[in-house]
Structure formats: C-alpha cells, structure tokens
Amino acid sequence: MNKVGKYGVRLLAIVVVLLLCGQLIMISGSRSNRLNHFAAGVQKSNTPTLLISGWGGGTPTYHRLITTYYQQKIAQKVMTIWVLPNGKCLVHGHLDANRPNQLIQLLYVWNYTPTYNPQTKQLTAVLTMLHDRYHVDKLNVIAHSYGGSEWANAVFCSPRLQKEIKYQKVVLLGVPVDESFGTKTRFGLHLLHKSTDHNFKQLLRGASLMQANHNQPEIFNLLGSKEGKNDQTDGSVPHVQSQMMRLVVKKMGSTYHERTYANTTHFQLHQKKAILKEVAADIWDN
Template sequence: MLKKRYFKIVIVVVIVIIVTILWYRHSVGKSDQAVNVDQSQYIPTLYIHGWGAGARSTNSMIDYAEKNYNADQVLTVIVSKKGDVKFQGKWTKKINRPIIQIVLQDNKNGNYNVTQKWFKNILTKLQSTYHVKKFNTVSHSMGNLITMYYQMNHGSNDKLPKLEKQVNLAGHFDGIIGLDDKVNRNYFLKTGAPRYQNDSFRDLYRHRNNYPKKQVDILNIYGNLDDGTNSDGRVSNVSSRSLKYILQDRYHSYREIEIHGVMGQHSKLHENNNVNRLVGKFLWQ
C-alpha cells in the first residue's frame, strides 16, 4: 500500500512538472511572437538628452507624460560609444502613446555628423523590428543638434521613418555662451537672421532643403532667467530662436514659448512641470 501511494505521488509530481514546462514554453513562445507585432499605426515619441547627461535628465518628463497623458515608455535605447544600438524592454503591446528613451554612452560627443548616424541607427532598427513609419522627438540641449543634423542628412529620404512633431528644449542652434557666443552679443537682423552665425547654424542652413517640407509641427521652448543676460544661463535666446530662420518655409507649423525666471534655467527646463504640460498638450492633445 505504501509503495502504491508513493507511486501515485511520483506520477502526480511528474504530471505537474510536464504541465509547468508546457505552460512555460507556451508563454515564452507568445512573448517572443508579440515582439514582432506590427506597431506601424502607433507613433512613438523619442526622448533624447543633452551633453553629459543620461536617462535621469529625461526621466521626470517621461514620468509626467505617463501620469498625465496616458503615455507609456515601451523601450530604452542604449547607444554604445561605437554607435551600436541595443533595445531594453519589449514593445509587446499596442500602445497609443508609446515613449522611447534614448541614452548615449558617449554623452559628450559634439561631432554631430557622427551622432546623427547613431540616431539613424536607432530609427532603422525601430523600422525593421517594429515597423515604425512615423515618429516624434523631444530633445534637450545637445539632443536638438543631433536630431536636426539627422533631418538635414536624411529628412528627405522616403525610405526612412518620417518626423511628425518636434519638441526643442534649450536648443543651441547658433552658439553656446562661453564657447562661441557671448552674453547679449547676438541679435536678429531685419531679415530674421542672427547677426553672428556659428558653424552649426551655417551647416544646418546650408542643408535645410533636406528637412521634410510642410510636414513637421515644431514646438521650440527656451528659457530666460530674467537676469539681463537674455539667456537660460548657457544658451542665448537668439541662439535658441534662430531655429525659425533655419527652417522658415520648411515646417508645417512653428510655435515658440519662453519660460521666465529660475525654472527657465538651462537644465531646469526638463524638470519643469509647466514645460511638461506644454509638451504633453502639443504631442497628444
């Protein structure tokens, strides 16, 4: 009797193990298949940080969007110092407002002809893996130049995903104070062009016809400390606002918003809930 009872117990344990293995294989199989779900109808918003920064500088913006605009971060993209792209997370669900956070391991690379290629690597991988056809960007500081250089090199390529909405925060399109700009030196001419133009400005303007015409809605947010410098402490308002002249007849719509006071400081713009609200409203309402 005792042997019979042990035999029955062994049989039950074996059956449980077999059922568990089959269930696990079925679940993993479904998960792997879900990775390849066609996400082409959903437009992801790519958040990219500035010089010397990382995930922490876009975390609060993404957190605000998730809590207040029903958005969801689906992926973190890690870009190696060689430009290799690695996805963390799985975009397995059909999400109306997907967010993708970009983190550059070489976060002090100021060669935009190199970093724009890294951005292209991200988009081509999103295209091949998730069938992405359109995208939005939210860029801070150096991130603005990376995305702009990408557009000036590949924006007219119909084989690549197309930019829909572009948010710029603290963009230095015509210089940085202390590097190639000085406090209150620059100003706009009657033509709308800045009086002093640095290499990046001239480079972007020279290739402006590659920017997708009458397609992109732009929100350009810049800070003014109201301390007499007409800047966010790092970037003059003329430098940030010079984007409009670069793209003057290329955009679909263009709006500038000036953030005044302490929370308009260069690095505080991405920690400012008023800015987060404006960005969310622009992207999703």
C-alpha cells in the same frame, strides 16, 4: 613604489570606480510602464515619441517626465535604447502597434565629446534601426539641448531618414542650432548672412530638402530665461542660438511655435511641472 605613490594610485583607482559607477547610474534607464487607461482629454496616437537628452545627459533628464506622464495617464514608456560610440544599439522592451502614446528613452553610453557630431552619427544609427527593425515610419521627438541639435543635423542632412520616417511633432528644449552668436546678439533676419556655424548652414540646405520630401514636422521651440522674461539666456544657451531655428523652419515651410519661460534654467526646461504639462499638450493635445 613609495607610500605616497601607492596612495596616489589607490586614490586614482577610487576616483575611476566612482566615475564609472556614476555613469552606470546615468545610463541605467527609467522603469518601463504600461497604461491600460488614459486620462480624459488625452488624444491617443500610434506615433511613438523619442526622448533625446543633451550633452552629459542620461536617465535623470527625462525620468520626471516619464514618471509624470505615467502617473497622469498620458503616456507610457515601453522601450530603452542604449547606443554605443560605434553606433551599435542595445534595446530593452518593444513597441506595440496597439498601444498608444509610447515613449522611447534614448541613452548615449558616452556623450561627453567636445562636439555633438559623434552623437549625431549615433542618432542616425538609432533612427535607421527603429525604421528597419521596428518598422517605425512616424515619430514624435522631445529633445533637450544638444539632443535637438543632433536630431536636426541627423535628419535634415539625410535624404534616407527624411523619406523613411515622417517626423510629426518635435519639441526642442533649449536647443542651440547656431552657435555663432552669444547673449549680446539679438535675433534678426540679417543674422542669416552672418552665421559662421557650419552645422547651421547644413541645416538650411537640409530644410529645403525636408520641404521637397514633404517631411515638415510641427516645431515647438521652448526657451528658458534664467533671470526673468527679458534675460537672453537660460544660463547655458543664449536665446539667439535657439531662435535661429526660425530661419530653418521658414525655409522648411513648417508650423512653428516658440515659447519663453521666465526664471527657468537650462536644466529646469525638462523638469518644471508647468512645462511638462504644456509639452504633453503639444504632443497629445490633452
């Protein structure tokens, strides 16, 4: 092998090592913490909250949320779950029925796939594990981007998950539920019959099943507007793709809230202090 070839191999090896190190940091997990006292006005709840990141997301997605809620004595992170592509779950920490406002950080070991369908299957395995191993029968969810798409598709399409776990409050941060439409399309009821997104059609069918199973979580759908209130995208997800959740919730018969934040990018939806404060109020009424 000539010198150019050797240098090329070495460079490639260095790049691979750096990428692996970067991924290890992404899935390292935020520090767990315990609260003995809570701030005034924070409602204590025995229902744990699962944090689900989106495509390519990991520890940084909710690190600020976890740290902020701990410092402000709102919630405590008690468990990290790593899920492998084959659905196997690795768990650090544990749930305690006597500790209120517990946070569970879910980390996909690899979530760089072309679609979110593989992560939907992995999330199904995580939710099943939480019920079977830790006896979780009530759950709140905070989900960013494809993490919310995965939650909706996992739960709405699974009679078992609907019957075993009662989903109480679900906060969606820039979550696309129908990718048929782009920024030039404004939401309207007529879009129900124009959708070409197979996953969205599954959600509509699953919404009726959710209603029949009396599993009707309160949905908070938060959207970002990259360049002001009237911008129709957060820079990654067009509003209409998230607003199609209105049709799903209507069929499910749940309580629905939708808020749009001006000058807020897709990334900032899980980083801005004002949004984190409102999300805490949504979950724990503080």
